[in-house]
Amino acid sequence: MIFLAHSNLRRFFQGIRLRRAMLRMFVLVMLALLMQDPAASAATNLLDRVSPEAWRIHRGSILIDGHNDFPYEMRVKAGLSFDTYDMSRPLTNLNTDIPRLRQGGMGAQFWAIYVSATTMRTGGAARQTMEQIDLVHRMVARYPDTFEMALTENDIERIHKKGKIASLMGIEGGHSIENSLALLRLYYTLGVRYMTLTHSDSLEWADAATDKPRANGLSDFGKQVVREMNRLGMLVDISHVSAQTMHAALDVSRAPIIASHSCAYAVAAHPRNVPDDVLVRLKQNGGVVMVNFYSGFVVPESAKVMASMFDVQRDLREKFPKDEDFEKAMADWRKANPMPSGTVKDVVDHIDHIVKIAGIDHVGLGSDFDGVSQLPTDLPDVSSYPIVTQELLDRHYSEKDIKKVLGGNLLRAFAAAEKIAGELKAPTK
Numbered sequence: 126m127i128f129l130a131h132s133n134l135r136r137f138f139q140g141i142r143l144r145r146a147m148l149r150m151f152v153l154v155m156l157a158l159l160m161q162d163p164a165a166s167a168a169t170n171l172l173d174r175v176s177p178e179a180w181r182i183h184r185g186s187i188l189i190d191g192h193n194d195f196p197y198e199m200r201v202k203a204g205l206s207f208d209t210y211d212m213s214r215p216l217t218n219l220n221t222d223i224p225r226l227r228q229g230g231m232g233a234q235f236w237a238i239y240v241s242a243t244t245m246r247t248g249g250a251a252r253q254t255m256e257q258i259d260l261v262h263r264m265v266a267r268y269p270d271t272f273e274m275a276l277t278e279n280d281i282e283r284i285h286k287k288g289k290i291a292s293l294m295g296i297e298g299g300h301s302i303e304n305s306l307a308l309l310r311l312y313y314t315l316g317v318r319y320m321t322l323t324h325s326d327s328l329e330w331a332d333a334a335t336d337k338p339r340a341n342g343l344s345d346f347g348k349q350v351v352r353e354m355n356r357l358g359m360l361v362d363i364s365h366v367s368a369q370t371m372h373a374a375l376d377v378s379r380a381p382i383i384a385s386h387s388c389a390y391a392v393a394a395h396p397r398n399v400p401d402d403v404l405v406r407l408k409q410n411g412g413v414v415m416v417n418f419y420s421g422f423v424v425p426e427s428a429k430v431m432a433s434m435f436d437v438q439r440d441l442r443e444k445f446p447k448d449e450d451f452e453k454a455m456a457d458w459r460k461a462n463p464m465p466s467g468t469v470k471d472v473v474d475h476i477d478h479i480v481k482i483a484g485i486d487h488v489g490l491g492s493d494f495d496g497v498s499q500l501p502t503d504l505p506d507v508s509s510y511p512i513v514t515q516e517l518l519d520r521h522y523s524e525k526d527i528k529k530v531l532g533g534n535l536l537r538a539f540a541a542a543e544k545i546a547g548e549l550k551a552p553t554k
């Protein structure tokens with residue numbers, strides 16, 4: 126094989142060149158296929174419908190999202206490691222990554238600090254809460270060109286001007302404070318700027334919308350929690366709580382309150398959505414309902430399926446005491462009761478209704494991305510916000526009003542809560 130004739134030698138080298146060319150072609154095709162990320166391209170196609178006018182308004186606004194569960198997905202899927210899930214690259218099995226946040230024009234994100242309500246019974250709520258807070262701090266430190274931690278309303282505007290995404294934290298569920306005002310104060314010190322009073326389960330001091338009441342709205346300690354949040358300048362969040370607890374929070378709070386990720390009950394009758402009599406009171410309170418994108422809260426038909434699901438769950442639990450049997454029965458029920466995903470039109474129906482009842486100054490966006498299992502077909506991920514802007518424009522919202530919905534209202538409420546905290550903290554003579 127070493128002594129090849131001249132022509133054989135030439136054929137031999139031609140063969141190598143051919144194989145190399147084929148190999149190069151193969152590598153290029155594979156790279157092209159790999160780069161064609163299906164999630165990203167789907168959203169990019171959807172963004173084609175956004176007009177230059179909608180883009181202009183969108184880019185001229187400060188987009189603020191009240192609730193994104195990316196930190197909890199990092200716990201479940203990536204062991205809290207940015208080496209495992211590097212968010213500077215497309216994360217196709219999540220709704221959130223840096224390229225898509227940029228594509229969607231994100232200005233400020235409240236990252237949800239969520240730990241399961243079962244930690245109330247099993248213990249460990251405070252430790253897990255700290256780990257989630259640590260994750261957000263590590264995220265901001267790891268991607269300093271993209272994120273900066275925001276602690277005040279002023280910070281949001283300053284960071285936005287620099288072209289970075291202002292990062293804020295909201296604790297989802299009062300179980301995280303383990304009945305301790307000291308923990309509440311320490312969370313504030315660590316940068317937390319809102320707390321949802323409950324998650325899915327009622328606490329001793331506040332009732333959830335999806336559980337039996339335990340606190341008659343708010344217990345005396347629950348009222349103390351709200352007052353301490355006012356004093357600190359931490360926004361009180363009424364997402365997930367019962368209507369009675371929403372009213373109790375409005376009775377006690379001197380600062381504007383928010384619903385970080387909730388829809389309107391009159392449009393989609395899920396118990397977790399905000400009823401009209403609360404919307405009316407929000408007007409006097411100066412608060413903001415930030416509209417959730419989850420199909421089960423947004424689409425009227427889906428909300429009905431979701432609402433009855435809690436009853437079905439309880440019935441099946443009794444019928445099938447063994448976990449496996451119960452899970453199978455639930456899976457069968459879900460298959461037999463599919464729910465429609467809806468579109469951006471369903472989401473903006475909620476905005477329209479809140480505007481009608483509470484006014485244009487009391488509505489915002491709180492997507493719940495990476496916290497839900499089903500989303501409207503044209504709002505698949507964090508790149509989709511311009512589609513909401515387009516729909517608002519199509520419904521003849523003015524530029525000024527669109528800017529309020531996208532973030533202006535939250536800025537106003539946050540600034541008002543800071544002002545009241547300043548007054549409450551002033552030493553009394």
Ligand SMILES: [Zn+2]
Nearest residue numbers: 297365386496
């Ligand atoms: Zn939630």
